[in-house]
Amino acid sequence: MADSTFPNPAVPIAGGAHGALDVTPPDVRKHSVLEILHSWITTVDHKKLGILYMLYGIFFLLVAGAEAIAIRIQLAVPNNHFLSPQVYNRFFTMHGTTMVFLVGMTMIFGFANYLVPLMIGARDMAFPRLNAFSFWVTAFGGLLLYYSFLGGSGLYGVGNAPDVGWFAYAPLTARAFSPGHATDYWAIALIVSGFGTVGTAINVVATALCMRCKGMTLMRMPLFVWLFVVVSGLTLVTITPLTAAQIMLLVDRYLGGHFFDTQAGGSAVAWMHFFWIFGHPEVYVLVLPAFAIANEVIPVFSRKAIFGYAAMVAASVGIAFVSLGVWAHHMFTVGMTSASNAFFTLSTMLVGIPTGIKIFNWLATMWGGRIRFATPMLFLTAFVFQFLLSGLTGIMLAVAPWNWQLHNSYFVIAHFHYVLVGAIVTAIFGGIYYWFPKATGRMLNERLGKWHFWLFTIGFHITFDVMHIPGLLGMPRSIYTYEADRGWGTLNMIVSIGGVIQGIAVLIFAYNMIVSLRSGEKAGNDPWDAWTLEWATSSPPPDYNFATDPVVSSRRPLWDLKHPEDPDWKYEA
Amino acid sequence: MNEEQHSGSHSETIHLPAPTAWPIIMAFGVMLAFAGMVTNFGISLLGIVLALSGAIGWFRQVLPHEAHEDIPVVVENIIITTTRPEVARIIVPEDDRAHLPVETYPVLSGIKGGIAGGIAMIPPAILYGLIAQHSIWYPVNLLGGAGVANWRNPSTADIAAFHWQGVLVAIVIHAITCLLVGLLYGAMLPMLPRRPILLGGILAPVLWTGLLHSTMGVVNPELDQHIAWGWFLISQVTFGLVAGWVVAHQSRIRTAQSLPFIMRMGIETPGLVRERESATENEDESR
Numbered sequence: 087m088a089d090s091t092f093p094n095p096a097v098p099i100a101g102g103a104h105g106a107l108d109v110t111p112p113d114v115r116k117h118s119v120l121e122i123l124h125s126w127i128t129t130v131d132h133k134k135l136g137i138l139y140m141l142y143g144i145f146f147l148l149v150a151g152a153e154a155i156a157i158r159i160q161l162a163v164p165n166n167h168f169l170s171p172q173v174y175n176r177f178f179t180m181h182g183t184t185m186v187f188l189v190g191m192t193m194i195f196g197f198a199n200y201l202v203p204l205m206i207g208a209r210d211m212a213f214p215r216l217n218a219f220s221f222w223v224t225a226f227g228g229l230l231l232y233y234s235f236l237g238g239s240g241l242y243g244v245g246n247a248p249d250v251g252w253f254a255y256a257p258l259t260a261r262a263f264s265p266g267h268a269t270d271y272w273a274i275a276l277i278v279s280g281f282g283t284v285g286t287a288i289n290v291v292a293t294a295l296c297m298r299c300k301g302m303t304l305m306r307m308p309l310f311v312w313l314f315v316v317v318s319g320l321t322l323v324t325i326t327p328l329t330a331a332q333i334m335l336l337v338d339r340y341l342g343g344h345f346f347d348t349q350a351g352g353s354a355v356a357w358m359h360f361f362w363i364f365g366h367p368e369v370y371v372l373v374l375p376a377f378a379i380a381n382e383v384i385p386v387f388s389r390k391a392i393f394g395y396a397a398m399v400a401a402s403v404g405i406a407f408v409s410l411g412v413w414a415h416h417m418f419t420v421g422m423t424s425a426s427n428a429f430f431t432l433s434t435m436l437v438g439i440p441t442g443i444k445i446f447n448w449l450a451t452m453w454g455g456r457i458r459f460a461t462p463m464l465f466l467t468a469f470v471f472q473f474l475l476s477g478l479t480g481i482m483l484a485v486a487p488w489n490w491q492l493h494n495s496y497f498v499i500a501h502f503h504y505v506l507v508g509a510i511v512t513a514i515f516g517g518i519y520y521w522f523p524k525a526t527g528r529m530l531n532e533r534l535g536k537w538h539f540w541l542f543t544i545g546f547h548i549t550f551d552v553m554h555i556p557g558l559l560g561m562p563r564s565i566y567t568y569e570a571d572r573g574w575g576t577l578n579m580i581v582s583i584g585g586v587i588q589g590i591a592v593l594i595f596a597y598n599m600i601v602s603l604r605s606g607e608k609a610g611n612d613p614w615d616a617w618t619l620e621w622a623t624s625s626p627p628p629d630y631n632f633a634t635d636p637v638v639s640s641r642r643p644l645w646d647l648k649h650p651e652d653p654d655w656k657y658e659a
Numbered sequence: 660m661n662e663e664q665h666s667g668s669h670s671e672t673i674h675l676p677a678p679t680a681w682p683i684i685m686a687f688g689v690m691l692a693f694a695g696m697v698t699n700f701g702i703s704l705l706g707i708v709l710a711l712s713g714a715i716g717w718f719r720q721v722l723p724h725e726a727h728e729d730i731p732v733v734v735e736n737i738i739i740t741t742t743r744p745e746v747a748r749i750i751v752p753e754d755d756r757a758h759l760p761v762e763t764y765p766v767l768s769g770i771k772g773g774i775a776g777g778i779a780m781i782p783p784a785i786l787y788g789l790i791a792q793h794s795i796w797y798p799v800n801l802l803g804g805a806g807v808a809n810w811r812n813p814s815t816a817d818i819a820a821f822h823w824q825g826v827l828v829a830i831v832i833h834a835i836t837c838l839l840v841g842l843l844y845g846a847m848l849p850m851l852p853r854r855p856i857l858l859g860g861i862l863a864p865v866l867w868t869g870l871l872h873s874t875m876g877v878v879n880p881e882l883d884q885h886i887a888w889g890w891f892l893i894s895q896v897t898f899g900l901v902a903g904w905v906v907a908h909q910s911r912i913r914t915a916q917s918l919p920f921i922m923r924m925g926i927e928t929p930g931l932v933r934e935r936e937s938a939t940e941n942e943d944e945s946r
Binding site for chain 2: 125127128129130131209210214215216218219222223225226227229230233267270271274277278281282336340389390396454612615622628629630633644647648649651652
C-alpha cells in the first residue's frame, strides 16, 4: 500500500500536494436544540449553507414530486376528475416553477457552496455573509411562492396558487385573465429568490478566481469548479432579463403599464423573448452542474484521469456562449421570419458540438478503465445515456418544421423531462451518493442506493420514453383531461405507473438518507479513493477546512500524494 | 481568515468570520417588503425596517473591522493511503491511433481521388442509360434535371433527351460532389487503418446508397421512381473503389496530433517538449 503523509510542510513532496489534514478535538459538550438551531440560522460557513441549500432542495423535490404524482393520477385515465381544472392548472404551474427555481437552482448552489471552497483549498467562500443572505433570501422567496396557496387572493380572500404555467405567457398574466394575486406571488417570489441566485453566482465566481490555493492555476482547477464558474457567469447574464420582465409584468398589473398588452400597443411576444432569453440558458445553468458532477464521479470510478481536460473546459465555455443564442427555438410557432427560423435552428444544433465533445470525453474516460459500479457511478452512467437521448430529441425539436408539428405537445414535455430528470436529477442523485460521506462522515446504504437507482431509472424510462408517443399522437401539454377515443389512455396509464415507481424510489432515497445519517457505515476521509482536495480533509470537514493552505502541482493533488512514483504533474502540459 | 500561531506544541487558532443573524434578518426584511405589495402596506413597512436593520447590523459586522471567531486547531499528520498502489498506464501504440491518426494524406490526394472516382463512375452510369433507356442523357438529366428550365413532371422521353442546361448543371453537381467526397476520403481513410478500400470503397457507398434509397421517396418521390438503385449502387461502388485506391496510394504526411495542444495552436513555446522529456528522464535516472 502506498502511503504519504499529509502534510509535512518541512518536506515538500516533489510536484505533489501538501497542506494540512486537521483533527479538531471532539466537542463533547451537549448542545441544546435552541443552540443547534441558532448555530444553523446564524451560520456563515459555506458547508452548513451548502447543506441548508440541499435540504431545502430535497424538501421541495418531495413537494414537487407529490404535485407531479397528482398530475399523473389526473391524466392516468380519460375523463378523470381526480383534480378540478383549477387545481390541476395550479399544480402543473407550481410543479414546474418549484422544480426549476426551488429544486434545481437550490441544489446546484448547494453543491457549489459545499464543494467549491473545499476543492480549491479555501477556507470559505469569498463573501461569507453575502452567502448566508443569498441562501435565506432564496429560501424566503420559495416560501413566499407557496404562501400563495393561502394568500393568493390577498390576506382576506380565498387562496389560490399561480396557474399560468411556469413560463407565464402574456396575455394570460394580465389582470383581466388572472385576477387576484396568484400571478403577483409568482413574479415577486421569483424576483426575491433571484436576489439570492445573483448573490451566490457572484460569490462562486469571486471564490474560484481569487481564493485558489497555491499552485492551483486555472488549468489545474477541478473541472467541477470550472463548470460552476461558467454556470455562475451564465446565471448573472440570464437572471437579468427575467427580473426585468417580471418588473414590467408588475408594472402592467399594478401601474397600468402596457408592456405586454397587445391591445394597447404592447407585445405579448416581447414577454416570450424576455422569458426564453432567460429560460433556455437556464436549462444549461441546470445541466452544467450535472456535467460538473459527472466530471468528478466518472474518472474516480473509472480509475482514470478525465479525458481531454482542456477540451472539456472549452466545451463548457462554448456551451454557455451558444446557449445565449438559441432562445427563440421555443418560439418557432410564433411566426418568425424564415431567416430567424434558420438562425435559431442552426444555433440550436450548434450546441450539439460541445455537448458531443463532453459525451465522447466521458466515454473515453470510461474506456479501458477499471469501472466500479457503485451507486454514484450507476447514476452517472445512466446520466450519460439519458442525456444523449435527450440531446437527440432536442436536435429533432430544433428543426423548425418538425417543431411546428409538435410544439406544445407531450413530445416536448417528454424531451425536457428527459433533460431535467434523466440528466440533471439523475446526476444530482449520483452527486449526493458521492459526497454524502464527506458531508456527514457516513456512507449512504449501498443496497438501498441500488434499489433507489434501479427503481428510479426503470420508472423514469417507463414514464418518459412512453410519454413521447402521446405527444406524437397529438396530445397537447397542460391538458386537463381527454376523451377516451383519442387513443392516449393506455399510454397515459403506463406513464403514470412509471411516475409512481419514481416516487417510490425517491422515498427510498429519503429513507436511506435518514437511516444512514443515524447509523450508516463510517466513511473515513477518502472512501472512494479519490483525487481532489475535498478528500484530503476529515469527514465531515472542520470549520476551517484546512489548517494549513494546501499546495498543489497538478489537477489531481491526491493522486500525486498517493503515487509519488508516478505523479500527474509530469504529464500535464 | 488569517492564521494565528500560538505557542504550544500542536495548537493554533484560525480566525473565521463570526456567525451573525443579520443576513437572515435582512433577507426576511427584503421578502416582507415585496410581500407587502400583495398583502398589506404595513408588511412592506415592517420589511423595509427589518431590511435596513439587517443592513446596518451587517455593516457593523465588517466595519471598521471584520468580526471573527477563533477556532482552535490541533494539527495531526494523517496518512493518505490508496488501496490501489500499483499504477497501470494504458499503453496505446502509436500505430493503433485509429481515430486520431498520426499520419494522414495531403489534401491534394483527396482531390486526385475525387477526380479519378468521378471519371470512373461515368461509364457505368452511361452504360445504364444505354441499356435501360437507350440514351446516354438519361442519367445525366436525372442528376442535372433541376437545371432544366420549366421542367414539371417530365416524361421518360423528356429525361432521355438532350438538354444543354441539364448537362451543364449535371457536370457542376458531379464535379463538386466528387471533389468533396474525394476530400472526405482523404480525411477519413487514415482513420480506417485496416482494409481502407473495403470500408471506404464498398461499405461506405452501400451505406449512403441505402440512406438515399430510404429517404428519396420522402424527399423527391418523382425522382425516386426514375432511379434504378442497383445501377446507382454500382456507380457509387466504382467511385469508392477508384477514389479509395487513388487516395490510399498517395504518400502520407505526419500530423501534429502528438504535439501538445498549445503548440498545435501555433503559440511559440520553446522548450515545452524538451522540458517534459527532461523531467521524465530525470525521474528515470532517480529510479
